[in-house]
Structure formats: C-alpha cells, structure tokens
Amino acid sequence: MIAQNIGFLIIAIVMIVAALRVVTTNNVVHAALWLVVVLAGAAAQYILLAAEFVAVTQVLVYIGAVMVLFLFGTMLTRARIGAESDLNNSYKKLGIPVGLVMLVAMGLALTDSFGDEKLPESAKVVSTQEVSDQIFGPYLLPFWALSFVLLAAVVGAIVLARKD
Amino acid sequence: MIALLAEVPYWGQSLLRVLGGLVAVLLPAGTIVYVFLFKMMSFMQSRLGPMEAGPYGSMQLFAEVGKWLQKEDIVPDRADARIFKMAPIIVLVSTFLLVVVVPFGPEAWFTDFETGVFYALAVSSISVLGILIAGWSSANKYSLLGGLRAAGQLIAYELPMVLAVMGVVIQAGTMNLQKIVVAQNTGSMFGIDAIGHPYVISQFFGFIIFMIAIQAELTQAPFDMPIAESELVSGYMTEYSGFRFLIFFIGEFATAGVFAMIASVLFLGGWGVPFTWFGWTSVDDVANWMNIVGPLIMFTKMMLLVFVIMWIRFSYPRLREDQLQRFAWKGLIPVALVNIMVTAILKVVF
Numbered sequence: 001m002i003a004q005n006i007g008f009l010i011i012a013i014v015m016i017v018a019a020l021r022v023v024t025t026n027n028v029v030h031a032a033l034w035l036v037v038v039l040a041g042a043a044a045q046y047i048l049l050a051a052e053f054v055a056v057t058q059v060l061v062y063i064g065a066v067m068v069l070f071l072f073g074t075m076l077t078r079a080r081i082g083a084e085s086d087l088n089n090s091y092k093k094l095g096i097p098v099g100l101v102m103l104v105a106m107g108l109a110l111t112d113s114f115g116d117e118k119l120p121e122s123a124k125v126v127s128t129q130e131v132s133d134q135i136f137g138p139y140l141l142p143f144w145a146l147s148f149v150l151l152a153a154v155v156g157a158i159v160l161a162r163k164d
Numbered sequence: 165m166i167a168l169l170a171e172v173p174y175w176g177q178s179l180l181r182v183l184g185g186l187v188a189v190l191l192p193a194g195t196i197v198y199v200f201l202f203k204m205m206s207f208m209q210s211r212l213g214p215m216e217a218g219p220y221g222s223m224q225l226f227a228e229v230g231k232w233l234q235k236e237d238i239v240p241d242r243a244d245a246r247i248f249k250m251a252p253i254i255v256l257v258s259t260f261l262l263v264v265v266v267p268f269g270p271e272a273w274f275t276d277f278e279t280g281v282f283y284a285l286a287v288s289s290i291s292v293l294g295i296l297i298a299g300w301s302s303a304n305k306y307s308l309l310g311g312l313r314a315a316g317q318l319i320a321y322e323l324p325m326v327l328a329v330m331g332v333v334i335q336a337g338t339m340n341l342q343k344i345v346v347a348q349n350t351g352s353m354f355g356i357d358a359i360g361h362p363y364v365i366s367q368f369f370g371f372i373i374f375m376i377a378i379q380a381e382l383t384q385a386p387f388d389m390p391i392a393e394s395e396l397v398s399g400y401m402t403e404y405s406g407f408r409f410l411i412f413f414i415g416e417f418a419t420a421g422v423f424a425m426i427a428s429v430l431f432l433g434g435w436g437v438p439f440t441w442f443g444w445t446s447v448d449d450v451a452n453w454m455n456i457v458g459p460l461i462m463f464t465k466m467m468l469l470v471f472v473i474m475w476i477r478f479s480y481p482r483l484r485e486d487q488l489q490r491f492a493w494k495g496l497i498p499v500a501l502v503n504i505m506v507t508a509i510l511k512v513v514f
Contacts, residue, residue: 029300033247036293053279056286064289065319071296072315081244081303128279128339 007048015041023095026083028074036067053128181274188263192421192466193414198225199467200474201417208478235406242303243403251301252404252411254294259418261287266425267342269435269458270450280341281333284426285326288381291419292318295390298412299400310399313485314390318381320492325377327500331370331507332363332430341426345434346447352440360438364431369503371431373496378423379473380492382416386480389488420470428465435462 018037025031039062046055135143172180202224206213214221239245265280267273277283292315299311333339336347351361364371380387391399401412428434435458436450444450483491 027244029244029247029297033297052277053282056279056283060282060286060289063293064286064322068289068292068296068315068319071293071300072312075296075300075308075312081242081301 004048008045011041011044011048015045027081028078028084029071032067032071032074036063039063039067050125053131185260185263185274188266188268189260189418189422190414192425192463192470193418194225195467196417196421196470196474198222200470204471204474205478229410232410233407237406237408238403240303240403244301244303247297247301248403249408251294251298252408252415254297255291255415256411256418258287258290258294259415259422261290262419262422263425265341266422266429266462267345267435268462269455270447272435272455272458273342276342277340279339281329281339281344281430284341285322285329288419288423289318289322291415295400298404302400302403304403306396306398307400307402310390310392310396310402313396314383314400317383317387317390317488320489321377321380321387321496324373324492324496324500325381327497327504328370328373328377329430330500330504331367334504334507334511335363335367341429341434342447345429345436348433349436349439350446360433360436360440362431362433367431367503367507369499370507371427373500373503374427374431375469375472376496378427379476380488382420382423382473384420384473384477386476386483387488388482389485392482420473421466424466424469424473425462427469428462432465432469434465435459437461 015038018034018041021034022031022038025034039058043055043058043063046052046058202213202221214224217223217227239248262284264274265277265284267276295314295318296311299307299309299314302308332344336344338344338347348362349360383390389399390396391401396402401409404412435454439445439450442451
C-alpha cells in the first residue's frame with residue numbers, strides 16, 4: 001500500500017462520515033458546515049490526483065462562493081440555533097433505496113469500464129496550461145455554448161428577482 | 165542553502181517549513197500592530213501611544229497578549245458553543261493557508277504552486293465562512309447583522325480583486341507567483357533594464373483596484389461596516405473575548421500582512437531586485453544570499469503597502485452600506501473588466 005492509498009482512505013472516511021452527518025443532523029447550519037467538509041475532502045482528493053487546478057476551482061467555487069451564499073441565504077431567512085424537529089421529512093424511506101441504487105449503478109459503471117486496469121507508473125501530470133489550451137482550442141465551441149447557457153440563467157434569475 | 169536543506173530529512177524540512185510559516189505570519193502581524201496600530205495611529209492623533217512596557221513601549225504587545233490569554237473563555241448561554249469556538253480558528257487557518265504560496269527568495273518558498281495566484285484567491289475566501297458562522301453562532305442580533313454584512317462585502321470585493329489580478333497574470337503569462345516575480349525582474353521598460361518591469365507601472369489601474377479591494381477584504385476603514393462600532397457594537401466579534409478575540413485580532417493583522425506580501429509579489433517585484441544589477445539572467449543564476457536578503461526586501465515592501473492601508477484606515481470615515489456595494493459593483497468591477505480587455509489587446513499587439 002503506497003502513501004497515496006492511505007491518504008485516499010483517510011480522506012474518503014472523513015468524507016463519508018461528513019456526508020452522513022449532512023443528512024442526519026438536526027440543524028440547517030450544521031448540515032451546511034458538514035457539506036463544507038465533504039466538498040473540501042473532494043478538493044483534497046483532486047490534489048491527490050495531481051489535478052491542482054480542479055482542486056483550487058473546487059475550493060473557490062464550492063466553499064468560497066456556493067456554500068457562503070447558501071449560509072448567507074439560510075441565515076437571512078430561517079436558521080435557528082439548536083435542533084429543529086421538522087428538518088427530516090417522511091421521504092427518508094424513499095431516499096435510502098434511491099441512494100443505494102445510485103451507488104450500485106455508479107460502482108458498476110466504474111468497475112465495468114476500468115476493472116483492474118492500472119494507471120501507468122509514470123503517469124504524466126496535466127498542467128494548467130494544457131487544460132486551458134484544450135478549453136480554448138478544440139473545445140472552444142462547447143465552452144462558448146456553456147457560457148451562453150450560464151449567461152441566460154443569470155439574466156433569467158435577474159428578471160425573476162426584479163419586481164419593477 | 166539548497167545543498168544545506170538537501171541533507172535534512174523530509175520530516176525535518178516539513179518542520180522547518182511549518183516554523184517558517186509561523187514566523188512569516190506572526191512576525192509581520194506583531195510588527196504591524198506595534199508600528200502602525202500603536203505608534204502611527206497615536207502620532208496621527210497627536211499623542212504618544214504606549215510608552216511604559218519596554219523601551220518606547222515596544223513590549224506592549226506581549227503585555228496585551230498576556231492579558232488576553234488570562235481572561236476567561238466566555239461562551240454566551242444561548243450560543244452554539246462548538247461552532248462559536250471553531251469560527252475564529254477557521255479565520256486564522258485561512259491566513260496560514262494563504263502564506264503557503266508566497267515566495268520569499270529564489271529557493272525560500274514553501275510550495276512552488278503552479279496555480280499560486282488562483283490558490284491564494286481561493287483560500288482567502290474561506291475566512292468568509294468563519295466570519296459568517298461567528299456571527300450566526302453568537303446568538304446575538306448585532307453579531308448576525310455584522311456577519312451578514314461581512315459576507316456581502318467580502319463577496320462583492322473578491323470579484324474586483326480577482327479581476328485586477330487577471331491583468332498581471334495575462335502580462336506575466338503564468339499563475340505561479342515565483343515566475344511572476346522573475347518575469348518582473350528580468351523584464352525591461354522602455355528599453356531600460358535598470359528598474360526591471362514592476363507591474364505597478366504597466367498595471368497601474370490593476371494595482372489601485374487591488375489595493376482598494378484588499379482594504380475592503382481586510383474590513384479596514386473606510387470599509388469597516390461589518391464591525392461598525394457605532395451601529396453594531398462590534399459586529400460579528402461582539403460576543404468574543406479573551407483568547408478567541410485575540411485569534412480574530414491576530415487574524416486581521418496577519419491577513420493584512422499576507423495580502424500586502426501578495427500585492428508586493430504581483431505588482432512590486434516581490435523578493436527580487438532587477439536581475440541585471442548583478443548580471444543574473446534567470447532565476448537559477450540568482451546568488452544564494454538572496455535567500456536571506458530576499459525576505460528582508462519583501463518585508464520592506466510589505467511594510468510600505470501596509471503603511472498605505474493603515475494611513476487610509478486612520479484618515480477616512482466609514483462609507484454607508486449601499487455606497488459600499490455600489491462602489492464595488494458599479495465602479496470597481498467595470499473598470500477592472502476594461503483593464504483586462506486593454507491588457508489582453510496590448511499583450512497580443514506587442
């Protein structure tokens with residue numbers, strides 16, 4: 001077992017525990033903070049895969065922006081201190097089988113496509129420059145299309161939010 | 165230097181890096197508090213400031229820290245105790261994460277991170293989380309308002325900061341802070357090699373936007389609405405006392421130091437001197453003594469920038485909340501976007 005495997009194991013266990021706490025905790029803000037742990041764990045896994053650009057983007061977008069806005073929103077509206085009884089609803093029984101099905105489906109897809117295949121010893125680390133060369137080269141058109149979709153969503157959000 | 169380090173085992177190097185990180189965060193913080201907060205502010209207000217502890221009051225800080233450490237660790241009755249205790253630590257941790265990418269010399273760096281600038285901007289946004297939950301968990305309306313104000317302000321000013329840095333990244337062609345330092349010191353302006361190419365000249369608008377944005381990110385006056393004492397008692401810090409307040413306090417001034425270091429790396433040439441002075445052509449030529457002199461140069465530039473930040477802090481009255489938001493969204497961000505476009509066009513043309 002090499003060091004990376006041990007690192008992966010520790011981070012994965014932390015992520016699993018945190019993910020379970022997200023759905024079992026009785027307080028909205030606590031759930032959001034556990035979600036921060038999960039997202040930070042994902043960033044750590046990316047670093048372990050030497051994908052530092054993706055890892056940093058994960059921190060910037062999810063922890064720095066999405067979670068902050070999430071907390072901001074809940075604190076403006078309804079975040080009380082202490083346990084809330086009405087946080088868990090009756091869809092729990094439906095949620096668990098759906099989650100299990102998703103787990104099995106994704107696990108099958110992964111083992112089916114990769115199996116026992118191993119990465120080559122000297123796997124080349126993809127630099128940020130190569131990522132950007134790909135985005136602004138062969139993938140320019142999909143990138144533009146995505147940008148337009150995002151722009152449309154932003155404009156739509158503003159139109160919905162404005163009263164006048 | 166590097167030969168010396170090569171003989172140290174990996175755990176020893178890591179230990180040295182941790183110690184170096186502590187020094188790089190705490191030493192500037194202490195110096196900033198003594199020189200600017202105690203002395204400069206006093207002189208600007210025609211008084212002497214602390215004079216009793218040590219020569220010229222220089223030991224005052226140790227007395228203050230001793231006092232804070234002795235205080236009782238109070239948690240409000242209705243507060244969410246665990247999160248209340250965690251919040252200041254998150255703020256301080258984001259400062260320590262920030263210093264990791266700052267280069268202090270040709271070989272005196274903690275990590276040679278390829279996406280250094282991007283990383284610095286990303287981890288600096290973690291402190292918002294700490295401030296937000298500090299405000300929420302205190303179970304105090306003033307704290308909550310302060311926390312929400314802080315979050316709104318920090319998000320608003322993170323954008324112009326990112327956009328201002330983009331101009332530097334376009335010009336240097338790299339996001340690695342070490343390479344940005346080298347690019348500035350090996351470059352030349354108007355055919356003159358003597359001053360290198362500090363981006364403060366060619367990216368002047370970027371520099372101004374960046375400095376305004378970090379003034380707001382550090383919640384220093386005139387951008388100190390989150391802790392506006394005449395409206396919100398002390399904002400998100402209202403319920404904090406003793407050493408947890410001390411952590412917020414250290415965090416505030418340590419972050420000021422680290423942001424000033426990043427600004428000096430991006431715009432003032434960082435640890436380097438123009439390489440032509442000593443006939444160096446690349447970073448590999450740079451003499452070993454720069455590993456000792458470099459941090460000192462860096463420290464001088466940092467003190468200069470923090471001086472400007474503090475000067476403005478002590479001189480201007482607080483903006484109103486709506487003025488603050490309007491200034492960021494309608495003033496700084498459009499200017500920063502135009503700056504990026506002009507830089508990109510000039511980069512392609514020349």
